[in-house]
Amino acid sequence: xxxxxxxxxxxxxxRLIVIIIIGKVLGLLMLWLLPNEGIDFYEQKRMxxxxxxxxxxxxxxxxxxxxxxxxxxxxxxxxxxxxILKGIYRKKKTGFVILEMKxxxxxxxxxxxxxxxxxxxxxxxxxxxxxxxxGSRHYVLDLMLDDLDALRKQHAPFVEGEPYQMSRAEIKxxxxxxxxxxxxxxxxxVKNRGKLKGFKITRIRAxxxxxxxxxxxxxxxxxxxxxxxxxxxxxxxIYQNINDxxxxxxxxxxxxxEKELRYxxx
Amino acid sequence: xxxxxxxxxxxxxxxTILYFVPKENLYYQLEHILQPYGIVIHNExxxxxxxxxxxxxxxxxxxxxxxxxxxxxxxxxxGIHNQIxxxxxxxxxxxxxxxxxxxxxxxxxxxxYDPLNITGEISGKFGQAEVNFDLYNKVFSAKIEPSKLMKxxxxxxxxxxxxxAKGVYQYEYRF
Numbered sequence: 001x002x003x004x005x006x007x008x009x010x011x012x013x014x015r016l017i018v019i020i021i022i023g024k025v026l027g028l029l030m031l032w033l034l035p036n037e038g039i040d041f042y043e044q045k046r047m048x049x050x051x052x053x054x055x056x057x058x059x060x061x062x063x064x065x066x067x068x069x070x071x072x073x074x075x076x077x078x079x080x081x082x083x084i085l086k087g088i089y090r091k092k093k094t095g096f097v098i099l100e101m102k103x104x105x106x107x108x109x110x111x112x113x114x115x116x117x118x119x120x121x122x123x124x125x126x127x128x129x130x131x132x133x134x135g136s137r138h139y140v141l142d143l144m145l146d147d148l149d150a151l152r153k154q155h156a157p158f159v160e161g162e163p164y165q166m167s168r169a170e171i172k173x174x175x176x177x178x179x180x181x182x183x184x185x186x187x188x189x190v191k192n193r194g195k196l197k198g199f200k201i202t203r204i205r206a207x208x209x210x211x212x213x214x215x216x217x218x219x220x221x222x223x224x225x226x227x228x229x230x231x232x233x234x235x236x237x238i239y240q241n242i243n244d245x246x247x248x249x250x251x252x253x254x255x256x257x258e259k260e261l262r263y264x265x266x
Numbered sequence: 267x268x269x270x271x272x273x274x275x276x277x278x279x280x281x282t283i284l285y286f287v288p289k290e291n292l293y294y295q296l297e298h299i300l301q302p303y304g305i306v307i308h309n310e311x312x313x314x315x316x317x318x319x320x321x322x323x324x325x326x327x328x329x330x331x332x333x334x335x336x337x338x339x340x341x342x343x344x345g346i347h348n349q350i351x352x353x354x355x356x357x358x359x360x361x362x363x364x365x366x367x368x369x370x371x372x373x374x375x376x377x378x379y380d381p382l383n384i385t386g387e388i389s390g391k392f393g394q395a396e397v398n399f400d401l402y403n404k405v406f407s408a409k410i411e412p413s414k415l416m417k418x419x420x421x422x423x424x425x426x427x428x429x430x431a432k433g434v435y436q437y438e439y440r441f
Contacts, residue, residue: 019279027286034291039301041308041327182363182422233330236360 080120080139085130088143095125144169158214163247163262170209171242171265184208189232190220198222198229198253214261216254223251280345281317289319293341304329318342332358346378355390364423366391366415392416410435 086108087098096112111117113125120132120139132139158164174181186203189196198220204210222229224238225248238245248263290312297307310324321339325332337354355369369390374397376384384399393413399406411434412424427435 015275016278019275019282023279023282023286026283027288031288031291034288035294035298036291038294038297039306041306041325041330231329236331239360 080132080134080141083118083120083141085141085143088125088128088130097122097125097130158212160214163264164213166209166213166248166263166265168243168265174209174242185210185215187221196230196232199235213263215250215252219252219254219259221250221252222258223249225249226251284344285316287343289314289341289343292343293319293321331360333361334358347375348377349373349375365420366413392420404441406439406441408437410437 082102084100084102084105085097086100089096089098096110098108098110099117100106100108101118109117111122113122115122117132120134122130123133123138124131129140129142132141184205185201185208187199187201190198190200200220201215201217204215204217224235225245227234229235246265248265250261250263252259252261293312300306304327306327307321308325308327311322313320313322319341321341322337324336324339326334326336335356335358336352337356338352340349340351342349342351350373352372352374353370355372357365357367357369359367361367369388369392371390372386372388374384374386382400382402384401386397386399388395388397391413393411393416395408395410397406397408410424410427416424424435427437429435
């Protein structure tokens with residue numbers, strides 16, 4: 001190896017070291033200038049207590065006295081009303097039913113005729129209910145109405161000032177299918193000086209659950225459960241948590257007046 | 267010969283800088299830039315692969331709403347050509363009401379010779395889309411070739427787009 005090539009190698013290595021040093025210094029400089037932590041999303045928990053609408057009657061009427069209160073622990077935990085009949089399979093004298101406990105809706109059990117569930121023996125399966133026996137008493141459990149059309153037939157008329165009873169099964173049906181909501185009701189945002197003021201109802205499809213619950217075309221929904229609708233996020237948060245809500249209070253603006261609509265979910 | 271040497275040293279310098287750049291901190295800076303627009307990336311795992319940054323299991327929140335989960339993101343910043351590859355995107359159930367919720371791949375790229383545009387290609391169960399962010403005019407545009415599923419099950423969403431003679435749907439949004 002002659003001197004010329006040695007010089008060339010040394011020159012190359014020197015330049016390489018200089019480039020690496022410059023790269024490292026730049027890296028350190030950026031490390032010093034750039035943030036050390038990113039942004040994380042923390043769900044803002046509601047600091048307000050859960051919504052409980054109060055009526056004047058509740059203050060006027062004297063509280064009911066409870067005498068000789070006896071709590072049967074077994075009936076609370078395993079009473080027939082804690083069970084939901086989800087499905088029926090019936091074939092002459094045989095068949096089975098699909099059951100679930102209200103406290104654990106994800107856990108379903110299949111019970112055949114003659115088998116027991118929480119101490120209740122299945123003795124008969126009918127077209128829309130099942131008969132159980134416990135301690136020489138008979139209990140009838142009706143099939144849960146999951147079908148939206150069947151539920152629609154059950155809608156009671158809306159009475160002004162009274163809380164309207166809404167079925168949770170029906171709400172769950174809607175919660176699963178956002179597209180169905182869009183089919184049955186149309187809303188547009190209402191803005192005031194660039195800020196969202198609420199959502200205006202522009203269409204309610206006839207003979208749908210929305211047409212029975214006291215809402216009208218051109219109503220502007222401004223509050224849900226005492227919380228103003230300032231963004232789409234507020235509205236969608238209600239939609240996403242609808243399964244946990246027991247009562248809904250809507251404040252709507254109708255003919256330039258605020259109106260309260262109350263709903264109880266059973 | 268001299269030009270080739272300069273280009274060679276230039277490439278070497280670029281690779282060295284790329285190697286030493288604190289990619290995780292650069293990513294944190296991007297998060298700070300996106301935050302005022304209501305975009306927050308949460309729960310992600312960062313892995314500095316020396317020449318690029320890999321992000322796994324990121325949840326994207328837009329205006330406090332969970333919008334999508336991205337299995338794998340690869341950010342490559344080569345200066346003259348920058349690219350973001352996304353894989354395994356699952357849209358939130360709310361968005362899933364408007365489009366099929368699975369997007370297999372998305373690629374966004376920005377090049378030195380076209381600095382005012384960010385282009386991208388997205389493919390998923392909805393079909394194929396070519397997107398473009400015009401940074402000068404602040405216009406986002408998309409050309410969508412919908413899949414059969416999109417055409418039949420999410421027809422109402424497509425009604426919001428304009429359709430050309432070739433059956434390609436177009437969408438424009440000013441930001």
